Amino acid sequence: MLQRFLQFLGLGLSLASVSRSAVLVDFQVAQPPPLPQDAEQCTIQILERTFGNSYGDPEIVQYTPPTDCGPVGSWAGISLNFTVTSNGTQYDRLGIFTFQNVEIWRTSTPEPTYDGIIWTYLKDVTRYTPLFSEPGTFILELDNIIETGLNGQYATTLHATFYASSAAHPPAPRANTIIPVTTLANNTGDDASVPPIFSLNVTVPQNAVQIYAELYASGNGDEEFWYYNTANEYLSDLPSGTTYGNGPFREVRMLVDGQVAGVAFPYAVIFTGGIIPSSWQPITSYGALDLPTYFIDLTPFVPVLADGQPHNISIDVVSAETDHAINDNWYVSGNLQVVTDPSSKPTTGKITVYDVQPYAQTSTTGSVGANGDVNVTVSATRSIHIESEIVSGSGQYTYVTWTQNLEYSNTQYYLDDTYVQNVAQTATGSFLSTHNGVVSLSDQFSYPLYINLTLLNSEGTEFSAVFDHSYNRNSLPSPFILGSTIAEHQYATGFFVISSEGNYGNGTNNNTFSYVDLKGNTYYRTVDAALDNITYDQISGSLATGNTFEFPTFNPLAHLSVTIPRLPGGRQTKFGN
Numbered sequence: 001m002l003q004r005f006l007q008f009l010g011l012g013l014s015l016a017s018v019s020r021s022a023v024l025v026d027f028q029v030a031q032p033p034p035l036p037q038d039a040e041q042c043t044i045q046i047l048e049r050t051f052g053n054s055y056g057d058p059e060i061v062q063y064t065p066p067t068d069c070g071p072v073g074s075w076a077g078i079s080l081n082f083t084v085t086s087n088g089t090q091y092d093r094l095g096i097f098t099f100q101n102v103e104i105w106r107t108s109t110p111e112p113t114y115d116g117i118i119w120t121y122l123k124d125v126t127r128y129t130p131l132f133s134e135p136g137t138f139i140l141e142l143d144n145i146i147e148t149g150l151n152g153q154y155a156t157t158l159h160a161t162f163y164a165s166s167a168a169h170p171p172a173p174r175a176n177t178i179i180p181v182t183t184l185a186n187n188t189g190d191d192a193s194v195p196p197i198f199s200l201n202v203t204v205p206q207n208a209v210q211i212y213a214e215l216y217a218s219g220n221g222d223e224e225f226w227y228y229n230t231a232n233e234y235l236s237d238l239p240s241g242t243t244y245g246n247g248p249f250r251e252v253r254m255l256v257d258g259q260v261a262g263v264a265f266p267y268a269v270i271f272t273g274g275i276i277p278s279s280w281q282p283i284t285s286y287g288a289l290d291l292p293t294y295f296i297d298l299t300p301f302v303p304v305l306a307d308g309q310p311h312n313i314s315i316d317v318v319s320a321e322t323d324h325a326i327n328d329n330w331y332v333s334g335n336l337q338v339v340t341d342p343s344s345k346p347t348t349g350k351i352t353v354y355d356v357q358p359y360a361q362t363s364t365t366g367s368v369g370a371n372g373d374v375n376v377t378v379s380a381t382r383s384i385h386i387e388s389e390i391v392s393g394s395g396q397y398t399y400v401t402w403t404q405n406l407e408y409s410n411t412q413y414y415l416d417d418t419y420v421q422n423v424a425q426t427a428t429g430s431f432l433s434t435h436n437g438v439v440s441l442s443d444q445f446s447y448p449l450y451i452n453l454t455l456l457n458s459e460g461t462e463f464s465a466v467f468d469h470s471y472n473r474n475s476l477p478s479p480f481i482l483g484s485t486i487a488e489h490q491y492a493t494g495f496f497v498i499s500s501e502g503n504y505g506n507g508t509n510n511n512t513f514s515y516v517d518l519k520g521n522t523y524y525r526t527v528d529a530a531l532d533n534i535t536y537d538q539i540s541g542s543l544a545t546g547n548t549f550e551f552p553t554f555n556p557l558a559h560l561s562v563t564i565p566r567l568p569g570g571r572q573t574k575f576g577n
């Protein structure tokens with residue numbers, strides 16, 4: 001994902017790997033789609049494409065809804081199956097699925113091995129039923145580069161499975177329309193790069209009565225390890241090249257006509273080439289194949305948005321620095337899931353309470369030791385409170401409240417002449433909207449992230465790390481999207497050497513995962529990996545089915561055909577690159 005590393009690839013790859021003749025089965029720990037397996041199903045292939053040198057050359061196909069699974073749009077659910085193989089050496093790449101100008105899935109690729117990898121991810125996309133009910137353009141942007149030392153192609157297949165509704169499995173509840181807050185490009189993925197702030201004129205149906213906004217956001221380039229970026233006030237206390245500035249706090253904001261409507265504190269997704277690539281095979285970091293999204297209730301803004309005029313909707317990502325600046329770049333997009341009133345008369349109403357500051361309250365403290373230790377803490381609190389009254393064209397009165405309370409803390413420890421680089425970050429929050437006193441959207445989350453990175457030689461070409469992070473989320477994205485509680489804990493370790501005789505790395509990756517949803521579906525998995533082998537795997541719950549893949553076993557190997565890892569601050573060696 002970071003082009004400027006390509007120049008370093010010559011080294012370390014030519015002697016690449018020792019063949020082990022088994023295809024590695026990569027996966028992200030996640031629940032299978034909570035869809036009725038006993039429903040009639042029909043599967044269509046949406047696209048098949050090998051992404052070789054595909055930079056700026058996405059796959060663009062025309063989609064037509066299937067008619068053999070009951071009336072179009074009446075489905076009980078929809079899932080996608082993205083199956084990919086790759087061999088050789090390649091970086092992880094971002095994958096953006098855009099459908100009818102709406103981003104519907106952001107993924108990234110595991111890095112291949114010499115003998116090849118395969119992965120399948122099954123994703124529930126039922127919430128995008130309004131899009132799947134119409135013919136339209138489907139785009140997969142997967143910008144890959146083939147050049148000396150980088151020969152891995154990604155051979156991809158995407159299928160969609162539609163679950164017919166029946167008396168036992170009613171049609172999935174759905175928004176009436178989904179409005180993109182994207183670049184609207186028809187020839188590439190529709191995510192926008194920020195900074196600067198991304199804005200779009202959006203016209204909402206005048207009979208809109210509820211609007212839920214979904215946000216996609218991930219850091220790239222100098223923002224890939226945003227949680228390792230250091231507050232500007234202390235940057236000069238570190239040797240130059242240690243890391244980037246603009247601090248570690250990131251808030252994703254959505255604004256309506258310049259007013260903040262809601263925010264998200266993002267979960268830190270570590271891509272498979274991040275820090276210790278061998279820690280992320282075969283089990284990727286949580287979120288790497290299915291980046292989390294964030295929902296805000298935009299219904300309080302219906303009285304503003306439903307006037308038939310275009311409104312300026314913006315998405316940006318801001319920091320705790322005094323100018324709120326971030327580095328290049330984040331990819332963002334959004335969509336508005338709109339519920340309309342049966343009446344064609346316009347919705348009216350007014351915002352009655354707007355208690356929102358433009359930015360979070362933040363503080364930065366630090367200490368610099370005589371021995372060169374630098375410890376820096378950035379913390380933030382954020383609250384949003386908006387209330388509105390809404391009268392639909394058919395006369396229904398709704399009083400809406402929308403509250404967000406979030407807290408964030410990040411401490412970086414640069415110790416032992418920066419041989420030790422540890423980060424301890426927590427982001428927690430609680431979102432709640434009520435419509436006439438009934439909970440409409442809720443989200444309680446906690447994303448602790450601890451990384452201890454230790455450099456083992458003066459060049460910084462040998463290092464080890466421990467990753468201890470969790471994704472704990474109890475969320476009801478809207479009244480028509482299934483609520484769930486997810487608790488994932490991942491504890492990974494690894495060691496890596498960058499060497500002209502071939503890079504070498506190893507790793508372990510232990511996970512405990514649980515999923516429970518409001519329909520009573522459950523899925524529990526404890527799965528551990530060491531040195532590419534799955535050493536423990538226990539799956540239970542109502543969604544548990546047999547593993548699709550037999551996990552192969554691997555002999556210990558001397559060298560990996562993996563790329564040079566990406567490190568915080570864009571480093572290749574201890575200081576600078």
Ligand SMILES: *[C@@H]1O[C@H](CO)[C@@H](O)[C@H](O)[C@H]1NC(C)=O
Pocket residue numbers: 081082083120122157158159548
């Ligand atoms: C997903 O698709 C692949 C082929 O692309 C197929 O082999 C696999 O069985 C599918 N998995 C499921 C669960 O449908």
Ligand SMILES: *[C@@H]1O[C@H](CO)[C@@H](O)[C@H](O)[C@H]1NC(C)=O
Pocket residue numbers: 085086087116153154155
């Ligand atoms: C991986 O290698 C095998 C055997 O050489 C080949 O058939 C297959 O097409 C390769 N897959 C990709 C994605 O390059």
Ligand SMILES: *[C@@H]1O[C@H](CO)[C@@H](O)[C@H](O)[C@H]1NC(C)=O
Pocket residue numbers: 183184185186
């Ligand atoms: C993409 O196509 C749609 C439908 O034809 C059109 O409204 C829109 O303006 C196009 N987007 C761009 C960026 O040209």
Ligand SMILES: *[C@@H]1O[C@H](CO)[C@@H](O)[C@H](O)[C@H]1NC(C)=O
Pocket residue numbers: 199200201310312
């Ligand atoms: C939105 O439309 C208004 C006029 O209707 C125009 O002045 C403004 O520049 C547009 N804004 C964007 C972000 O395109």
Ligand SMILES: *[C@@H]1O[C@H](CO)[C@@H](O)[C@H](O)[C@H]1NC(C)=O
Pocket residue numbers: 197199255257258259312313314
């Ligand atoms: C839309 O709002 C954003 C945020 O306030 C602002 O930066 C941008 O200039 C606005 N765009 C237009 C066309 O008014």
Ligand SMILES: *[C@@H]1O[C@H](CO)[C@@H](O)[C@H](O)[C@H]1NC(C)=O
Pocket residue numbers: 367368369370373374375413415
């Ligand atoms: C930084 O934190 C470490 C670990 O808690 C501690 O040992 C060290 O004394 C601290 N250094 C400074 C300058 O605060």
Ligand SMILES: *[C@@H]1O[C@H](CO)[C@@H](O)[C@H](O)[C@H]1NC(C)=O
Pocket residue numbers: 422450451452466467468
């Ligand atoms: C990181 O190191 C600190 C001591 O500096 C230790 O307390 C903590 O448990 C370590 N974290 C992990 C994830 O190993």
Ligand SMILES: *[C@@H]1O[C@H](CO)[C@@H](O)[C@H](O)[C@H]1NC(C)=O
Pocket residue numbers: 495506507508530531
């Ligand atoms: C990884 O390699 C390092 C260095 O050889 C070694 O100390 C460590 O024990 C290895 N890790 C595992 C899980 O084997």
Ligand SMILES: *[C@@H]1O[C@H](CO)[C@@H](O)[C@H](O)[C@H]1NC(C)=O
Pocket residue numbers: 491509510528529535536
């Ligand atoms: C990871 O899992 C392995 C195998 O299940 C176990 O032996 C090891 O102790 C676990 N490590 C940690 C840190 O929990």
Ligand SMILES: *[C@@H]1O[C@H](CO)[C@@H](O)[C@H](O)[C@H]1NC(C)=O
Pocket residue numbers: 530531532533553554555556557
């Ligand atoms: C993987 O498991 C197999 C079978 O238990 C074992 O022979 C092999 O040594 C293991 N590989 C590693 C790298 O530990």
